[in-house]
Amino acid sequence: MVPSCDPNDKEGGLKLVEDLTTNANGVQQQTLEEILAQNLETGYLRGFLNGSTEKEMFKKNVPIVNYEDVKPYIERIANGEPSEIISAQPITELLTSSGTSGGQPKMMPTTVEDLDRKTFLYNLLVPVMNRYVDGLDEGKGMYLLFIKPEIGTPSGLTARPVLTSYYKSKNFRNRPFNRFNVYTSPDETILCLDSKQSMYCQLLCGLIQRDEVLRVGAVFASAFLRAIKFLEDNWKELCSNIRMGNVSDWITDPSCRNAVLNILRSPNSELADLIESMCNVKSWDGIIKKLWPKTKYVDVIVTGSMAQYISTLDFYCGGLPLVSTMYASSECYFGINLNPLSKPGDVSYTLLPNMAYFEFIPVEKSGASTQGVDCNGDLSLNCSLKHVDDEEDVRGEAVDLVEVKTGHYYELVVTTFTGLYRYRVGDILMVTGFYNNAPQFRFVHRKNVVLSIDTDKTNEEDLLNAITKAKIFVEPLGCLLTEYTSFPDTASIPGHYVLFWELKMKGNEDLPDLESSIMQQCCYTMEESLDYVYRRCRTKDKSIGPLEIRVVKHGAFDALMDFCVSQGSSVNQYKTPRCIKSDEALEILNAWVVGSFFSKKPPLWEPFRIEAK
Known part of the structure; x- marks a missing residue:
């Protein structure tokens, strides 16, 4: 069962964090037992475990795999075979990953319960942020969120990106009322498939409500900077809309248009003149703080390949804290940043032990090669990671969550509730320390990725x-x-x-x-x-x-x-x-x-x- 987390209950949320991290090992063992007991009779596990739910049998007999190993099973489900091939719970959709295989996105299975698990993690972010930043319940967030097209499969299951899945879910639409969860963007603008109309309308709504905005952001740093560039190109038209109290004729999505008009309501030449005076300048240094003066931080992922955008963000955001709140992927949502105001280079994520069963393949540094590139942007003369790729060695060396060592590097392996067993995510992490008994990890890089x-x-x-x-x-x-x-x-x-x-x-x-x-x-x-x-x-x-x-x-x-x-x-x-x-x-x-x-x-x-x- 996914634990309940009320985002309005700050003390209850923080207690949950303490309980999960203090009893990390016990929660991990319970998580694995639940996964195995639930999925023991699936076609995939039956051949390896012979009815056993013992951890030792699982680690000895179930192989560590990559996407090419599980792809045939997922494709069979996409083509109409029952979920029981890999999952006892019905697979409700397939999540397309940004990682690729043979030029096509990977597809990851998911279930209704897994959507609740993602919502649990999102809700847990609220008390964590409230612990470090006061007054977030007194205003709104200007978050620029977008969806992408969906794909039909022969089975009738939908395949779509994980964030599109979440934004279109009832969990997102019916999120508990909490000022932290109130966005300047109406849901209709987020769910608009035309990315240009969506971007324009979300920025327009954010500008109209500028005095209520306490935090701004997007999922990735690249998306937030793209929004700033869009604002640079379109601020005159946006100001004209505010001045006239109407929306440009090219905004033709009816739901999107009506939602914006409900916020725009009437002409506001004073606001239009103010925004125009801020935008019509030679340099946009600190423009975010000027346009949204009450903003306390910028919520964007700036770890991994997104670190390359930090200096540009600092220029536009005028030194506002850059906050990377969570660590997640299409395969699984992993954990959260329990020290959200840390500098981008110091961000560490605490993996929540109830989200999945985690294992870690040690990787070692090789000081001889110049093949790697340091994640902080310098030429890596001593930072190439030599991977232990021999399958026999991998099985013997994969360690549990609480067995990792500070300062060591690992490749992440997950066993999920949704049909992935001992799956190599491909992320290389470094252990930076522990919070209670749960290790904290810095994302180093995606394995084998050279450009992003x-x-x-x-x-x-x-x-x-x-x-x-x-x-x-x-x-x-x-x-x-x-x-x-x-x-x-x-x-x-x-x-x-x-x-x-x-x-x-x-x-x-x-x-x-x-x-x-x-x-x-x-x-x-x-x-x-x-x-x-x-x-x-x-x-x-x-x-x-x-x-x-x-x-x-x-x-x-x-x-x-x-x-x-x-x-x-x-x-x-x-x-x-x-x-x-x-x-x-x-x-x-x-x-x-x-x-x-x-x-x-x-x-x-x-x-x-x-x-x-």
């Missing part, structure tokens, strides 16, 4: 595949691609992928002037070759800008290696980093650039379909 701007996660294999297809266009010119690296450029909004290509002629000739059309085709081909989520972000969501290739002269990567060696890297074991975030390293490569080229059109994108088999 928004919800995209491009790994080294995908990047190499895209480059291999693109470089074909320069080979007829006699050019060889001798080296490459990349970085996510977030200096502009939206951010975009940048590739450094070192090209050399097959003979001894100097590199000729490259035709823009050929290099633009290389850029486009790379984008076409990247996965479904990248193409959706680039084409439909427009949360990623055009891919850029910067061609560098022969010798640029020798200069990069010299820099790395000067910083302590071993010459014998040096490998070109495939993603760079060090300012010094980027300066070196940029000094060798002889040409910069962008993709001139977005890649093709269509919503994927699940075909019956």
Whole structure:
């Protein structure tokens, strides 16, 4: 059973946190027992456990798996087979993950009860934030929340992103009345499928109610910055709507339009003039504090790949605290930040032991390689993580939640109530300490991901595949691609992928002037070759800008290696980093650039379909 948590009961909520973290080991064992007892007769577990619910039997016989291992079971359910293949409770929908497999989103099973479990975690955030920030019940939150399209499956189950699932649920619509849960955005604007209309209407409502706003945010830092850029482009029209007391004609979604008009109500030239005076300036430094003067913090995820946006957020938000409240994924909601006002680089999440059964595969640091990139943005000369990938070793080394050690690195493995058993999430975490008896973790990075701007996660294999297809266009010119690296450029909004290509002629000739059309085709081909989520972000969501290739002269990567060696890297074991975030390293490569080229059109994108088999 999911414990009850009333967001209006501050003391009760904090007591729940104390109880769960104090008895972390006991709650974990009880959680595993409940999962096994409930799902023992599923087709998946029956073959491994032979009727036993013993933890030792579970850890000995049930293998640690990845998505490719469980994908056939999930696809069978999507095609109409019963949930009992993996879950005793009916699977009510499939959650599409931002991680990809074969160019398509992963699909994760979920149930009605799991929706209650997510709601429990959201409700628990309220007393935690109230513990650190006073007066949150005296105003509203301007949260910019969006949904994405749904996908039908042959079984009739809906497949959609986890946040879309939650925002469209009765749990969200009927959330307990609490000023913390009151948003400036009416539900109708959040549920509008046209992202441009949704963004415009949510910002309009937020500006109208500016004096009531005590916190602002979005789920990810990238989405919040995209909203600021949208505001930069549309503030004149927004002010005109406020001044005239009406909504622009292009807002055609009737529910959305009516909801906004209920808030706008009448002309307000005084407010329009005030907002106009704040926006019509040369610099938008601190614009969030100016437009919403009572704001106490900015609620956005700034851990993991979102850390690259911290300096830009600081510029626009004028030093307001950046708060990452929770750690979650499509597979499972994991835990919360019990010290929400900590600096972004110090954020640690406490995994709640009743959310799932957690195990951890140790990963060790390798000081010899330059392949990794430090999560704080510096070139990682000693931060590459060597993974223990041998299956026999993995089974023996996976440890329980309370057995992890401070300062050590682990890959997260979950067993959920919804049909995932010993599933490798792919997140690398570092233990920073304990709260009572529950460990706290810092998110280090997503395993194997080298580039990310928004919800995209491009790994080294995908990047190499895209480059291999693109470089074909320069080979007829006699050019060889001798080296490459990349970085996510977030200096502009939206951010975009940048590739450094070192090209050399097959003979001894100097590199000729490259035709823009050929290099633009290389850029486009790379984008076409990247996965479904990248193409959706680039084409439909427009949360990623055009891919850029910067061609560098022969010798640029020798200069990069010299820099790395000067910083302590071993010459014998040096490998070109495939993603760079060090300012010094980027300066070196940029000094060798002889040409910069962008993709001139977005890649093709269509919503994927699940075909019956």
